[in-house]
Amino acid sequence: MTGEVGYFQTGTYGPASDSVLQAVRETMETEARHGPATPAGRRSHTEREAAARSGLARMLNVREEELGIETNTSRAMQQIVRGLDWQEGDEFVMTSLEHVSTYGLSHSLEQEYGVKVIVLGSEEIDDEHLLGDLAHVLTDRTRLICLSHIASPNGRLLPCRQAAAIARDAGVPVMLDLAQSVGQMPVDLKELDCDFAVGSGHKWLLGPMGTGYMYISQDQIPGFRPNFIPDRSPWSLPDAPTPAPTARSRTEIGTYNHALVVGLGRAVEIMESIGLDTMQKRITQLSSRLRQGVGHIDRARIITPQEAGKSAGITSLMFDGFTKTDMDGLVDKMHERHQTVVKSQWLTAPPDPVKVGMRISVAAFNDESEVDRLLEGLDEEL
Numbered sequence: 001m002t003g004e005v006g007y008f009q010t011g012t013y014g015p016a017s018d019s020v021l022q023a024v025r026e027t028m029e030t031e032a033r034h035g036p037a038t039p040a041g042r043r044s045h046t047e048r049e050a051a052a053r054s055g056l057a058r059m060l061n062v063r064e065e066e067l068g069i070e071t072n073t074s075r076a077m078q079q080i081v082r083g084l085d086w087q088e089g090d091e092f093v094m095t096s097l098e099h100v101s102t103y104g105l106s107h108s109l110e111q112e113y114g115v116k117v118i119v120l121g122s123e124e125i126d127d128e129h130l131l132g133d134l135a136h137v138l139t140d141r142t143r144l145i146c147l148s149h150i151a152s153p154n155g156r157l158l159p160c161r162q163a164a165a166i167a168r169d170a171g172v173p174v175m176l177d178l179a180q181s182v183g184q185m186p187v188d189l190k191e192l193d194c195d196f197a198v199g200s201g202h203k204w205l206l207g208p209m210g211t212g213y214m215y216i217s218q219d220q221i222p223g224f225r226p227n228f229i230p231d232r233s234p235w236s237l238p239d240a241p242t243p244a245p246t247a248r249s250r251t252e253i254g255t256y257n258h259a260l261v262v263g264l265g266r267a268v269e270i271m272e273s274i275g276l277d278t279m280q281k282r283i284t285q286l287s288s289r290l291r292q293g294v295g296h297i298d299r300a301r302i303i304t305p306q307e308a309g310k311s312a313g314i315t316s317l318m319f320d321g322f323t324k325t326d327m328d329g330l331v332d333k334m335h336e337r338h339q340t341v342v343k344s345q346w347l348t349a350p351p352d353p354v355k356v357g358m359r360i361s362v363a364a365f366n367d368e369s370e371v372d373r374l375l376e377g378l379d380e381e382l
C-alpha cells in the first residue's frame with residue numbers, strides 16, 4: 001500500500017493487504033453469483049467464516065463461544081456496556097487516557113441512568129500510583145472498570161493485568177479496549193484475565209474497514225442479557241433443548257456482511273503466519289529509530305513513555321507553542337512535501353486547546369527509509 005507515502009496512521013486505519021481484499025471480493029462475488037442462500041453460496045462463506053472466527057479466538061487465546069463480531073471498537077463497547085443492567089448510583093470507572101468514544105459513552109451513562117463516572121487521572125502518574133488509585137476508588141457500587149490496553153492519545157501501555165487482578169479481588173468486572181494493541185503485539189486475554197474486551201479489525205490487524213469484535217468471558221455470558229437481543233425460542237422446534245448462550249448469540253442479531261468476517265479471518269491468518277512476536281520486534285526496532293531521531297529535533301517533545309514495556313508502536317509528540325491549527329498545518333505539509341502521513345491528535349476529551357499532539361503509528365510494514373524521511377520532514381518544517 002505504501003510505496004509512494006510513508007503511512008504512519010495505522011492507529012486509525014490500517015491498510016488491508018491484497019490478500020485480505022481478495023478474500024472479501026471472492027466471498028462477495030461467489031455469494032452474488034450463486035445467490036447467498038443457495039448451497040453453493042453458503043458453502044463459499046460458511047467454512048471460511050467459521051475458520052475466521054476460530055482463528056481470531058485462537059489469536060486472542062479465548063474460546064470461540066466467547067467472541068462476537070461487530071463493525072468497530074466503539075459499537076462493540078456500546079453493546080457490552082449497554083448490555084449491563086445499570087441502576088442509578090452505580091459507578092463506572094475509567095482512565096483519563098480513554099478514547100473519546102468511551103468518554104461519550106460515560107456521559108450517556110450519567111445522563112440516562114444516573115451512573116457516577118469516576119475518571120482516574122492517568123497522564124502524569126506511574127503504573128504503581130494508577131493502580132493504587134484504582135484500588136482506592138472501588139466501592140460496592142462499582143459496576144464496571146474500563147481501560148485501554150494501549151492508550152490512544154499517547155500510546156502508553158496501561159497495566160491491564162494488574163488492574164484486572166485488583167478488580168477481581170474486589171469482585172468488579174473489567175472491560176479492556178484492545179483497539180490499539182491487537183495486531184501489533186501478542187495479546188493473551190486469558191493472561192490478562194479480563195471479563196470483557198473490545199477491538200477493531202481495521203487498525204493494527206490490517207483487516208477490512210468496518211470490522212471489530214467483542215469478548216465476553218465464559219463466566220459473564222450467562223448473566224449478560226442485553227435487551228436488544230430477542231428471545232431465540234421462536235427459531236426452535238417447541239421441544240428442542242435451549243442451546244447454551246454464547247457471546248455470539250448474546251450480541252449478534254440478523255444478517256451481517258460475511259465477506260468482511262472472512263477478510264478479517266484472512267488478516268488474522270497473515271498475522272499468525274508472520275508471528276506477532278516478530279511484528280512486535282520490528283515495530284520496537286523502528287520506533288526506537290524514530291524516538292532517537294526525534295531526540296535531535298529541538299522543538300519536539302515525546303510524550304509517550306519510553307521505558308521498555310511501557311509503550312509499543314505509537315509515538316506521540318508535542319511541539320512547544322503549537323495550536324491545533326499549527327498541528328493541522330504541519331500534518332498537511334508532512335503529507336504534501338514529505339510524502340508522510342501522520343495524525344494531528346487531541347490529547348484530551350473534551351479537547352483542551354493547548355493539548356494537541358502528533359500521533360505517529362509505526363507498523364511492521366513501515367521501513368527505515370520512511371522513518372528517516374519523517375524525521376527529515378519534521379526537522380525541515382519546525
Ligand SMILES: Cc1ncc(COP(=O)(O)O)c(C=O)c1O
Binds near residue numbers: 148
Ligand atoms: C483506544 C481506542 N478505542 C476505540 C477507538 C475507536 O475505534 P473504532 O473507530 O474502530 O470504533 C480507537 C480509535 O482510534 C482507539 O484508539
